[in-house]
Amino acid sequence: MLLLLLLLLLLLLPPPPPPPPPIMYYFYYYCHYYYYFYYYYYYYYYYYYYYYYYYYYYYHYYYYYYYYYYYYYYYTTFNHHHHHHHRLQ
Structure with missing residues (x-):
């Protein structure tokens, strides 16, 4: 249940923000005021x-650490209960 809740939380996480627009470089070449304005925006954005x-x-x-730990625990307990079945085959 907790694993399902964690998975739901993971899916609810917003997608990563897009990189700063390339227009920033045009502003740098055309106008220095725009360059400084974008320079501050750029560092704030990357922070x-x-x-x-x-x-x-x-x-x-x-x-994933929790997931593999849970899976390992589940796998070992499952093998303990059905170990005799594997021996018969």
Whole structure:
């Protein structure tokens, strides 16, 4: 049940934000004011972007660690109960 809840939470996570628009480079060449304006926006955006990815991957690794631990536990208990069946075949 908890695994299903974690999976639902994982699906509910918003998609990663898109990279900054390439128009930023045009602004840099055409106008320096636009360049500085985009420069601040660019760093603010990437700060959020990397913070989001750090949280996203940390959540993923925690989730998969729990998933494999759960799967290993399930597999070992299942084999213990049905070990004699494998010996007969």
